[in-house]
Amino acid sequence: MIKACCSVAVALLMGLSATVAQANENEISADGFAAYVAKLKQEALADGYAQSTLDTAFAEVKLYQRSVKADRNQPEFKLTLDTYLPRAVPEWKAKKAVEKYQEHRDLLEQIGAEYGVQPRFIVALWGIETNFGSFTGGQDVISALTTMAYEGRREAFFKKELWHALTIVEEQHIPIEQMRGSWAGAMGQTQFMPSSFMQYAVDYDGDGRKDIWGSMGDVFASAANYLKSVGWRDDVTWGRQVQLPDSFDASLASLKTKKTLAEWQQLGVRRMDGSDLPQRDDIEASVVIPDDQQGRVYLAYTNYDALMRWNRSHYFVAAVGYLSDRIRFPR
Template identity: 80%
Template sequence: MKKLTTLSSVVALTSQLLLALPGTAIAHEEESKKEHSHEQQQIEQKFNDYVEALKEEAIASGYKPETLERAFADVEYYQRAVELDKNQPEFKLTLDTYLPRAVPEWKADKALEKYREHEQLLEKIGQEYGVQPRFIVALWGIETNFGSFTGGFKVVSALTTLAFDGRREAFFKKQLWEALTIIEDGHIKPEQMKGSWAGAMGQTQFMPSSFMSYAVDYDGDGRKDIWNSHGDVFASAANYLKSVGWRDDVTWGRQVQIPAEFDTTLADLDVKKTLQDWQALGVTRMDGSDLPNRTDIKASVVIPDDKQGRVYLAYANYDALMRWNRSHYFVAAVGYLSDRIRFPR
């Protein structure tokens, strides 16, 4: 029995030594590469077949063949887009730690600088759409760092990849059809249609469906250019906000204090009360003073983290920003940056 044990030990040791030899390790690595390469080839072949089927479906839906040839000329499978879609990061921060990262001092300074640089255009658009310009700049800053980072993925490739992946095929196919319409209407050349891994485009990061609903040709050149035209970018953002119920006579919300005994089941965007009603429940400004004496405003209490963290009184414009991006952290960042523009230090 002891001899058998010794023999098995020798065999195991010999195997380990063989694996440790450079030639053996290289052979295993090459074999792994071949398997991965074969798997990748299979995926890409299925992807190419999927693209051909999409083209046929698009032709049947009325798209011009030349549009499809241009749009899919250099289409490619984005493995990275699939990975990001399946592994979207979850926030493990609190607002108190998130906001300084989302809105560092340099970004607040740059927001004010950009506001002043484009003030005349922003004020004109703000008046026409009924949206305070500081919110347009804040959205611009949070979404794409004032247009400096709009994403490097080819939108048609990203949307086709995610539709092919199948988990949300109906959604991404709808976005792809809208992207084809945008190309066919001449708003952007396919090779210039760049965006995020999920297909969010331009300086406003509109998905194609949002582009079709809200993008504006403000400069009158015949194209809705949210990639390059400041007029189109600002007006498109303002038009979106106006369309989802923006009010230019109130702000987005305010940070407040709540009493220790506050009923947290009331902290919901579906619960609307007057400022006086909230005050009667113990809600105050951050300095402990009374809330504004306005009877024309209804608001919700929002607690993004817990009662020990930041608490907001959310006005109608908070709801509008949630339509843009359904994240309390996103809305808080946009609101905070807009306040920094309004009240520079």
């Protein structure tokens, strides 16, 4: 989904390094942090949160200079899909995805049928976001969100997320000491921001808590519920890599431009092996060129748009789609 930070996969690949000078410049004053926390607690109390909730949530709150540095020093690298995909989806991850699919197959198929989402996409999202739950971030979510609000550049956004996090604490979905996430507050095995948690998280195992940290039923159902809510279709795939004719009008390459497969066929778009596109009248698609016409080109279906709602990065979508294809057609 749209997040305040890069996806975990991108962060792992690129790192978040800065020089010592840059780090010093990006630190914010700690002097006013305690006063800011006290002000937040008063606002939250006035908004109806219980004093016990605030005492629990802010008991160990800390200023994370690391979060500020990470936010301000997100590096820019020149990548192409051809160099990115082997890093985002190495062979070991593709094999592990198949193993995880088989390990949780019964649960995945049950959830997939209930929500209308093919299980391979649930596993692919899980793998790209958090390496199948093994990298969910170790930051205290309340501290991370409070820090980012105090830093001030996006105070309104992070205060809103903090308020949602307080609701999660108040509703006791996760013990506060286990409420860990990324430097920007993305949480659990789905890496939901607190607002997305409140809107899409599911208590699938029926224990009264929406546990996207430890309950596999809740994790998978929450991901499926998100996709269903943004228009997922279980009768089509995410997209396919295609060839374009030399005469292709590049101005048509946009998610805003939708045409039937027959219309793209007439414009010379073909499968990668040169054969015709599928003959289906019920599918509209867009041509997407993440790099340039010498790089990878995709015919993006409705589910491509849904994945873009999760994270507005063509590279992220391509990685999830590619991993889902590797699950469907293991080597």
